[in-house]
Amino acid sequence: MLGGAATHFALAASFFADVRAVGPVGDDFTDADIAILQTRGTSTDDVERVAGGETFFWSGEYGWDLNSRETLDTQLGVFESFEPKLSEASRDADTVFLANIQPDIQRQVREQCAGARFVAMDSMDLWINIARESLQQVISSVDCVILNDAELRQLTRKPNLVAAAREVLSWGPKAVVGKQGEYGAALFTKDGFFSLPAYPLEDVIDPTGAGDTFAGGLVGYVAAHPDQVVDHDLLVRAMAYGTALASFNVEEFGTERVTRLNPRELLVRVAELERITRFTDVPVELRG
Amino acid sequence: MLGGAATHFALAASFFADVRAVGPVGDDFTDADIAILQTRGTSTDDVERVAGGETFFWSGEYGWDLNSRETLDTQLGVFESFEPKLSEASRDADTVFLANIQPDIQRQVREQCAGARFVAMDSMDLWINIARESLQQVISSVDCVILNDAELRQLTRKPNLVAAAREVLSWGPKAVVGKQGEYGAALFTKDGFFSLPAYPLEDVIDPTGAGDTFAGGLVGYVAAHPDQVVDHDLLVRAMAYGTALASFNVEEFGTERVTRLNPRELLVRVAELERITRFTDVPVELRG
Secondary structure (H helix, E strand, O other), rough: OOHHHHHHHHHHOOOOOOOEEEEEEOOOOOOOHHHHHHHHHEEEEEEEOOOOOOOOOEEEEEOOOOOOOEEEEEOOOHHOOOOOOOHHHHOOEEHHHEEEHHHHHHHHHHOOOOOOEEEEEEOOOHHHOHHHHHHHHHHHHEEEEEEEHHHHHHHHHHOHHHHHHHHHHOOOOEEEEEEHHHHHHEEEEEOOOEEEEEOOOOOOOOOOOOOHHHHHHHHHHOOOOOOOOOOOOHHHHHHHHHHHHHHHHHOOOOOOHHHHHHHHHHHHHHHHHHHHOOOOOOOOOOOO | OOOOOOHHHHHHHHOOOOOOEEEEEEOOHHHHHHHHHHHHHHHEEEEEOOOOOOOOOOEEEEEOOOOOOOEEEEOHHHHHHHOOOHHHHHHOEEEEEEOOOHHHHHHHHHOOOOOOOOEEEEEOOOHHOOOHHHHHHHHHOOOOEEEEHHHHHHHHHHHHHHHHHHHHHOOOOOOEEEHHHHOOOEEEOOEEEEEOOOOOOOOOOOOOOOOHHHHHHHHHHHHOOOOOOOOOOHHHHHHHHHHHHHHHOOOOOOOOHHHHOOHHHHHHHHHHHHHOOOOOOOOOOOOO
């Protein structure tokens, strides 16, 4: 079914700002697929249709409790030979998300958006394994790295997430976000640490795309605040929107739920997240 | 090295209230071990030394990132034939924790503490596998179940933690706490949900005993509030103390760190937890 980082990310980010998708698709990408990508006005001007090409394809299998997943098949398809040439409008982006793809493609997009205020990126174990140097180069050029926590450990060869995140911060980014699936996400910046659980759901139907939806909410929230410095506090709130959006994404298959989502539902869930993670200490007399 | 649920639990709980340990030890349990158990006044009057017996023994191996562990050896030793006969002082306990052991022993202790205001319990996969019925019987007689989240799924055969916790709540307890290791813990009651991450540490030395230390802080906090109804809000704050205590426990091997801990350090960490989990939504204009 239709998935893909661009689709999930754009659906989420378009609640906050104008989104422009960049990337290639094949002949198999239908008009209906394009229409979903264009929800809430996302521009597909920089989506290149490659004649005779096939759209990026991924399939995987989730474990019993959905906490692990195994990639069964990844076909880069039209990404195999993609050389991004961004339109002027895309080059002028204030906020950029480099979704998971070959690090060299990410680097080219990053270089074409040299003036962006905030650039975030994702990646995956495949590139850590086969393109570590290119990946580190891209990482050192962005503001925020958003990776699964297991990938942060793998990337830095550090078993401890805090140590792994600090290592990545030392390469240049101002923020590192460790995605932890059903356990939520953790933010590391030079100013501190923040952790937010996933929104508790009794029925998780399909976790695919949750990470990109989360990123879409996070980066979208930053984009919605063009005049603010992207500091720890802004990213903390951005994470809440990303987390809320991701929770809707997993309630149904593919993009079904988020395409139907309205802003009021999103705000309600953010408020819920605020409530279920807040505690106020009442000092107690302790024994020495 | 010295470990054991009673030791870790008592060390933590003794910050809050009088603790009385109940259980058998063998000849191999040294006076130094007893002295550690007696930190901050824990009574060992109900610790039965069995001549010729061997103390409960566990060994295991942690995975690279400490998120998984495999039991290598469990020897019940003197628990094999233990029949708890509690002193009057222990029978009068206001607050009881049934640490992980054969469910039938837990049941006997629970029955002898019939008047307790709050009874919590732990268990483990072994008893789910070989004594499920007895275990369910104990669960239905307590106020609060504190289990690893994987064990909650295993116990209820439900892959989703929220569904698993609701199932356990339907058996009788007023609260279910899912321990999630480095990801923290989640509380489920009829009044709602609360989630708290673990305190972020760059050096985790030994996770052994973290769960019992967490339980000691949680149950100890409840014990420190004898005149309050044990509701959702009290348990939320209790979880913060359990989480803070557990974070000290893992900083060094065995009981080393918590025996040296002072109340001020504990309060500082609870305040830190409050800070790093709190966010305040700043409404943003969303697109429909």
